[in-house]
Amino acid sequence: MSGSQLWDDVDFYFSTHLSPDDEVLQAALRDSEAAGLPHVNVTASQGKLLQLLAQIQDARHILEIGTLGGYSTIWLGRALPEDGRLISLEYSAKHAEVATRNIARAGLERIVEVRVGPALESLPKLADENPAPFDLVFIDADKANNANYLEWALKLTRAGSLIIVDNVVRDGRVLDAEGAEPDVRGTRAAIEMIGSHPRLTGTAVQTVGSKGYDGFALARVLA
Ligand code: SAH
Ligand code: DHB
Ligand code: MG
Secondary structure, eight states: OOOOHHHHHHHHHHHHHHSOOOHHHHHHHHHHHHTTOOSOSOOHHHHHHHHHHHHHTTOSEEEEEOOTTSHHHHHHHTTSOTTOEEEEEESOHHHHHHHHHHHHHTTOTTTEEEEESOHHHHHHHHHHTOOOOEEEEEEOSOGGGHHHHHHHHHHTEEEEEEEEEEOSOTTTGGGOTTOOOHHHHHHHHHHHHHHHOTTEEEEEEEEEETTEEEEEEEEEEOO
Protein backbone atom coordinates (compact mmCIF):
# COMPACT_ATOMS: atom_id res chain seq x y z
CA MET A 1 0.00 0.00 0.00
CA SER A 2 1.45 3.37 -0.95
CA GLY A 3 -0.84 5.35 1.35
CA SER A 4 -3.73 7.68 0.81
CA GLN A 5 -4.05 11.03 -0.89
CA LEU A 6 -5.08 12.43 2.49
CA TRP A 7 -1.82 11.28 4.15
CA ASP A 8 0.07 12.92 1.28
CA ASP A 9 -1.88 16.15 1.55
CA VAL A 10 -1.43 16.43 5.31
CA ASP A 11 2.30 15.64 5.00
CA PHE A 12 2.57 18.31 2.30
CA TYR A 13 0.80 20.86 4.51
CA PHE A 14 3.09 20.14 7.48
CA SER A 15 6.30 20.04 5.49
CA THR A 16 5.44 23.24 3.61
CA HIS A 17 5.26 25.10 6.90
CA LEU A 18 7.67 23.17 9.12
CA SER A 19 10.33 21.52 6.99
CA PRO A 20 10.37 23.24 3.60
CA ASP A 21 12.76 21.82 1.04
CA ASP A 22 15.54 24.16 -0.01
CA GLU A 23 17.56 24.02 -3.25
CA VAL A 24 20.12 21.64 -1.75
CA LEU A 25 17.59 19.07 -0.53
CA GLN A 26 15.62 19.30 -3.78
CA ALA A 27 18.79 18.79 -5.81
CA ALA A 28 19.75 15.80 -3.66
CA LEU A 29 16.44 14.10 -4.47
CA ARG A 30 16.60 15.15 -8.14
CA ASP A 31 20.09 13.71 -8.60
CA SER A 32 19.19 10.55 -6.68
CA GLU A 33 16.24 10.07 -8.99
CA ALA A 34 18.35 10.78 -12.09
CA ALA A 35 20.86 8.15 -10.99
CA GLY A 36 18.07 5.61 -10.59
CA LEU A 37 18.26 5.27 -6.80
CA PRO A 38 15.12 3.85 -5.14
CA HIS A 39 12.68 6.33 -3.58
CA VAL A 40 13.19 5.13 -0.03
CA ASN A 41 14.65 8.24 1.56
CA VAL A 42 12.91 9.61 4.63
CA THR A 43 10.26 12.28 4.03
CA ALA A 44 10.99 15.94 4.75
CA SER A 45 8.87 15.72 7.92
CA GLN A 46 10.87 12.71 9.08
CA GLY A 47 14.17 14.33 8.09
CA LYS A 48 13.26 17.33 10.21
CA LEU A 49 12.41 14.99 13.10
CA LEU A 50 15.86 13.39 12.81
CA GLN A 51 17.41 16.85 12.83
CA LEU A 52 15.42 17.91 15.91
CA LEU A 53 16.36 14.71 17.73
CA ALA A 54 20.04 15.31 16.95
CA GLN A 55 19.70 18.87 18.28
CA ILE A 56 17.89 17.70 21.42
CA GLN A 57 20.76 15.24 21.93
CA ASP A 58 23.24 18.11 21.49
CA ALA A 59 24.88 15.64 19.13
CA ARG A 60 28.47 16.11 17.99
CA HIS A 61 28.98 12.58 16.69
CA ILE A 62 26.38 10.80 14.57
CA LEU A 63 26.50 7.35 12.98
CA GLU A 64 24.16 6.51 10.11
CA ILE A 65 23.80 3.01 8.67
CA GLY A 66 22.31 3.27 5.16
CA THR A 67 23.19 6.45 3.25
CA LEU A 68 21.36 6.03 -0.07
CA GLY A 69 21.67 9.46 -1.78
CA GLY A 70 22.44 11.30 1.45
CA TYR A 71 19.02 12.91 1.96
CA SER A 72 18.66 11.88 5.63
CA THR A 73 22.40 12.49 5.98
CA ILE A 74 21.95 16.16 5.06
CA TRP A 75 19.11 16.65 7.54
CA LEU A 76 21.24 15.07 10.29
CA GLY A 77 24.49 16.76 9.24
CA ARG A 78 22.86 20.16 9.48
CA ALA A 79 22.22 19.54 13.17
CA LEU A 80 25.96 19.29 13.85
CA PRO A 81 28.37 22.04 14.87
CA GLU A 82 31.37 22.91 12.64
CA ASP A 83 33.58 20.44 14.46
CA GLY A 84 30.91 17.73 14.55
CA ARG A 85 31.23 14.48 12.68
CA LEU A 86 28.80 12.18 10.89
CA ILE A 87 29.91 8.80 9.58
CA SER A 88 27.47 7.16 7.18
CA LEU A 89 27.86 3.53 6.07
CA GLU A 90 26.67 2.47 2.62
CA TYR A 91 26.92 -0.85 0.82
CA SER A 92 26.57 0.46 -2.71
CA ALA A 93 29.49 2.36 -4.28
CA LYS A 94 27.03 3.95 -6.68
CA HIS A 95 24.75 5.20 -3.89
CA ALA A 96 27.78 6.49 -1.99
CA GLU A 97 28.98 8.40 -5.04
CA VAL A 98 25.62 10.14 -5.51
CA ALA A 99 25.51 10.85 -1.77
CA THR A 100 29.02 12.30 -1.71
CA ARG A 101 28.08 14.84 -4.41
CA ASN A 102 24.86 15.73 -2.60
CA ILE A 103 26.71 16.13 0.70
CA ALA A 104 29.33 18.38 -0.93
CA ARG A 105 26.59 20.53 -2.46
CA ALA A 106 25.20 20.91 1.05
CA GLY A 107 28.61 22.17 2.23
CA LEU A 108 28.88 19.25 4.65
CA GLU A 109 31.95 17.55 3.16
CA ARG A 110 34.12 18.42 6.18
CA ILE A 111 31.55 17.01 8.62
CA VAL A 112 30.25 13.93 6.80
CA GLU A 113 32.23 10.87 5.77
CA VAL A 114 30.60 8.12 3.70
CA ARG A 115 32.22 4.70 4.05
CA VAL A 116 31.50 2.13 1.34
CA GLY A 117 30.96 -1.57 2.06
CA PRO A 118 28.68 -3.93 3.94
CA ALA A 119 28.02 -2.23 7.27
CA LEU A 120 28.80 -5.43 9.17
CA GLU A 121 32.34 -5.12 7.76
CA SER A 122 32.62 -1.36 8.25
CA LEU A 123 31.42 -1.45 11.87
CA PRO A 124 34.24 -3.60 13.34
CA LYS A 125 36.78 -1.45 11.46
CA LEU A 126 35.17 1.67 12.87
CA ALA A 127 35.20 0.18 16.39
CA ASP A 128 38.94 -0.58 16.01
CA GLU A 129 39.53 3.15 15.54
CA ASN A 130 38.13 3.78 19.05
CA PRO A 131 35.96 6.69 17.91
CA ALA A 132 34.36 9.11 20.34
CA PRO A 133 31.00 7.64 21.35
CA PHE A 134 28.20 8.45 18.95
CA ASP A 135 25.45 10.59 20.45
CA LEU A 136 22.91 9.40 17.90
CA VAL A 137 22.75 6.36 15.63
CA PHE A 138 20.29 6.16 12.73
CA ILE A 139 19.78 2.57 11.53
CA ASP A 140 18.26 2.55 8.03
CA ALA A 141 19.93 -0.11 5.87
CA ASP A 142 19.12 -3.80 5.23
CA LYS A 143 16.41 -4.51 7.79
CA ALA A 144 17.44 -8.17 8.16
CA ASN A 145 20.46 -6.95 10.14
CA ASN A 146 18.61 -4.48 12.38
CA ALA A 147 19.38 -6.42 15.57
CA ASN A 148 23.04 -6.81 14.55
CA TYR A 149 23.24 -3.07 13.93
CA LEU A 150 21.64 -2.44 17.30
CA GLU A 151 24.36 -4.61 18.93
CA TRP A 152 27.04 -2.55 17.20
CA ALA A 153 25.29 0.68 18.11
CA LEU A 154 25.47 -0.37 21.77
CA LYS A 155 29.24 -0.84 21.46
CA LEU A 156 29.70 2.57 19.85
CA THR A 157 27.52 4.76 22.09
CA ARG A 158 27.41 6.04 25.69
CA ALA A 159 24.78 6.33 28.40
CA GLY A 160 22.26 8.84 27.07
CA SER A 161 22.84 8.16 23.37
CA LEU A 162 19.82 7.81 21.12
CA ILE A 163 19.35 5.00 18.61
CA ILE A 164 16.69 5.29 15.91
CA VAL A 165 15.57 2.35 13.77
CA ASP A 166 13.61 3.24 10.61
CA ASN A 167 10.86 1.29 8.89
CA VAL A 168 9.72 -0.89 11.78
CA VAL A 169 6.08 -1.15 10.62
CA ARG A 170 6.13 -1.67 6.85
CA ASP A 171 2.33 -1.64 6.36
CA GLY A 172 1.98 -3.81 9.46
CA ARG A 173 4.23 -6.59 8.20
CA VAL A 174 6.04 -6.38 11.54
CA LEU A 175 3.23 -8.53 12.96
CA ASP A 176 4.20 -11.50 10.79
CA ALA A 177 5.81 -13.43 13.66
CA GLU A 178 5.67 -16.80 11.90
CA GLY A 179 6.89 -15.56 8.51
CA ALA A 180 10.36 -16.20 7.10
CA GLU A 181 10.87 -12.70 5.66
CA PRO A 182 14.39 -11.71 6.78
CA ASP A 183 13.52 -8.00 7.00
CA VAL A 184 10.61 -8.67 9.34
CA ARG A 185 12.62 -11.11 11.44
CA GLY A 186 15.45 -8.57 11.74
CA THR A 187 13.10 -5.79 12.75
CA ARG A 188 11.24 -7.95 15.28
CA ALA A 189 14.56 -9.04 16.77
CA ALA A 190 15.53 -5.37 17.15
CA ILE A 191 12.21 -4.43 18.76
CA GLU A 192 12.40 -7.34 21.16
CA MET A 193 16.02 -6.53 21.98
CA ILE A 194 15.06 -2.95 22.83
CA GLY A 195 12.36 -4.32 25.10
CA SER A 196 14.53 -6.83 26.92
CA HIS A 197 18.05 -5.39 26.96
CA PRO A 198 19.16 -4.05 30.35
CA ARG A 199 20.99 -1.15 28.67
CA LEU A 200 18.08 0.00 26.51
CA THR A 201 14.72 1.65 27.01
CA GLY A 202 12.58 2.56 24.05
CA THR A 203 9.38 2.85 22.15
CA ALA A 204 8.07 2.58 18.60
CA VAL A 205 5.80 5.00 16.82
CA GLN A 206 3.59 4.24 13.81
CA THR A 207 3.54 6.90 11.10
CA VAL A 208 1.56 7.71 7.99
CA GLY A 209 2.57 10.26 5.38
CA SER A 210 3.85 10.65 1.86
CA LYS A 211 5.86 7.40 2.22
CA GLY A 212 2.81 5.38 3.31
CA TYR A 213 2.27 3.51 6.58
CA ASP A 214 5.45 2.81 8.49
CA GLY A 215 7.15 3.80 11.73
CA PHE A 216 10.33 4.08 13.68
CA ALA A 217 11.72 2.83 16.98
CA LEU A 218 13.58 5.06 19.42
CA ALA A 219 15.91 3.64 22.05
CA ARG A 220 17.91 5.41 24.73
CA VAL A 221 21.12 3.85 25.97
CA LEU A 222 20.94 3.57 29.75
CA ALA A 223 24.45 2.71 30.85
N1 SAH B 1 18.88 6.83 5.07
C1 SAH B 1 18.50 7.04 3.68
C2 SAH B 1 17.81 5.83 3.09
C3 SAH B 1 18.61 4.56 3.15
S1 SAH B 1 17.92 3.31 2.10
C4 SAH B 1 17.54 8.22 3.62
O1 SAH B 1 16.55 8.20 4.37
O2 SAH B 1 17.76 9.15 2.83
C5 SAH B 1 18.89 1.94 2.58
C6 SAH B 1 20.33 1.99 2.12
O3 SAH B 1 21.03 0.95 2.81
C7 SAH B 1 20.50 1.73 0.61
O4 SAH B 1 21.27 2.73 0.02
C8 SAH B 1 21.24 0.40 0.57
O5 SAH B 1 22.19 0.29 -0.49
C9 SAH B 1 21.96 0.39 1.91
N2 SAH B 1 22.34 -0.93 2.38
C10 SAH B 1 21.71 -2.11 2.14
N3 SAH B 1 22.38 -3.12 2.71
C11 SAH B 1 23.45 -2.58 3.32
C12 SAH B 1 24.54 -3.11 4.06
N4 SAH B 1 24.65 -4.41 4.31
N5 SAH B 1 25.46 -2.26 4.55
C13 SAH B 1 25.35 -0.93 4.33
N6 SAH B 1 24.35 -0.38 3.63
C14 SAH B 1 23.42 -1.19 3.12
C1 DHB C 1 12.91 0.61 2.07
C2 DHB C 1 14.01 1.05 2.79
C3 DHB C 1 13.91 2.17 3.58
O1 DHB C 1 14.97 2.60 4.31
C4 DHB C 1 12.73 2.88 3.67
O2 DHB C 1 12.70 3.98 4.46
C5 DHB C 1 11.63 2.46 2.95
C6 DHB C 1 11.72 1.33 2.16
C7 DHB C 1 13.01 -0.58 1.20
O3 DHB C 1 14.10 -1.13 1.08
O4 DHB C 1 11.99 -0.97 0.65
MG1 MG D 1 14.26 4.00 5.87
